[in-house]
Amino acid sequence: MTPTKNKQNNILPPLKETIHEHNLLAKKSLGQHFLLDPKINEQIIDLAGDLENKNIIEVGPGPGGLTRAILSSNAETVTGVEIDNRAVILLQELKKYYPQRFKIVERNALEFDLSTLCQAPRQIISNLPYNVGTALLLNWLKQANHWERFTLMFQQEVAYRICSAPNTEFYGRLSVISQWIASCTILKQIPPGAFFPPPKVYSSVIQIIPYKKQPSPALFKAMETITAAAFGQRRKMLRSSLKSINGKTLLAKASIDETRRAETLSINEFDLLARLYLDKQHS
The missing domain is CATH 3.40.50.150 (Vaccinia Virus protein VP39)
Known part of the structure; x- marks a missing residue:
């Protein structure tokens, strides 16, 4: 020491x-x-x-x-x-x-x-x-x-x-x-x-x-929403677990197969979903 x-x-x-x-x-x-x-x-x-x-x-x-x-x-x-x-x-x-x-x-x-x-x-x-x-x-x-x-x-x-x-x-x-x-x-x-x-x-x-670059509070909240939904029913396909937040549209925009499960998504894929969800909230 x-x-x-x-x-x-x-x-x-x-x-x-x-x-x-x-x-x-x-x-x-x-x-x-x-x-x-x-x-x-x-x-x-x-x-x-x-x-x-x-x-x-x-x-x-x-x-x-x-x-x-x-x-x-x-x-x-x-x-x-x-x-x-x-x-x-x-x-x-x-x-x-x-x-x-x-x-x-x-x-x-x-x-x-x-x-x-x-x-x-x-x-x-x-x-x-x-x-x-x-x-x-x-x-x-x-x-x-x-x-x-x-x-x-x-x-x-x-x-x-x-x-x-x-x-x-x-x-x-x-x-x-x-x-x-x-x-x-x-x-x-x-x-x-x-x-x-x-x-x-x-x-x-x-x-x-x-990391030096951090998300805005709004984006952090969006990530909390996405991950809570995705892992709340982790054994279900994403099209089901994200249904309450119009996940089918988000997954299509992110080019993510809706039959995948939450535990297969990378951090970058979750980041993309959170950003798309936030954009949707502001549109």
Whole structure:
């Protein structure tokens, strides 16, 4: 890792000791699984690349295992967004060691625009709560032009759904929207035993780098409509699944065989359908 900007890092109390003092147990209702292994947390930060002069937001820092690793990098600032007041109290102690670089925001990350928390260049690095990870990602993809990169941990199956190619088991609506907006790559698999409490499944760290050219809000909404219809009845032919939005006409204009199924279409074909649908709405 790059040299730390904080000279006091070596006197931080052990993370497990801090958790024990605060009796911080993971809440299933919040989708919490704490990643405590410092080596794995450091590996995740290494995968995030050079953080020099970057402003980092971490959603759901919990007891601060990954937070410590981010703060030990050359990141300019770190903002933790945490809904659990128990964790916020613990994180306030960590802030004492990094008073200039670490800020804590006690809010629900689903309910506001995270890009307002810091200046560009911004990145999000997070071990996301399992129960809201997909919803958070879709929110961020709608404003991807505000973000330089995302380094995120999801349940393995969700990571597959984000990164899968057409004609594969996990290719679906989330794959199309994610890869339409950004380059998506699985970087690392993490076993259940690395977490406390251990989940029932493996987790994956993925890298999402938004493309420089982003769709308008209207086009993004059109893509949401097209993919919701197409994958809402994924085993049906497109002429049936897209019937409610006059899909027969759209498919003809796009020169797409109406007997195909949604999982066979490429990102570019979905992009064309979304643009044709938007044009139709404006005509």
